[in-house]
Amino acid sequence: MPKIRPISDLRNSANEISAYCRSECEPVFITKNGVGDMVVMSIEVFEQQQALIKMYEQLLATETEIKSIEDFRSLAKKLKAGVQEKVQLK
The missing domain is CATH 1.20.5 (Single alpha-helices involved in coiled-coils or other helix-helix interfaces)
Incomplete structure (x- = not known):
């Protein structure tokens, strides 16, 4: 199941998102105003x-x-x- 996080988490939880991407080898989908905006991956x-x-x-x-x-x-x-x-x- 894809990991989806709001864009504010990039500022507040960047280290956690980075660790998740590296450890799980999975991307994190970032939303802005409830709409898909970007993907973060290792x-x-x-x-x-x-x-x-x-x-x-x-x-x-x-x-x-x-x-x-x-x-x-x-x-x-x-x-x-x-x-x-x-x-x-x-």
């Missing part, structure tokens, strides 16, 4: 999330590259088959 968790995002971006780029290679191979096979067919007809 640097370690933030860096892990950024690393995951970068890894997913690299995976997507690799998958796209592999698909283009497979498309090229398919096209090359069709062209080769067409050339072989024309050579056999002569």
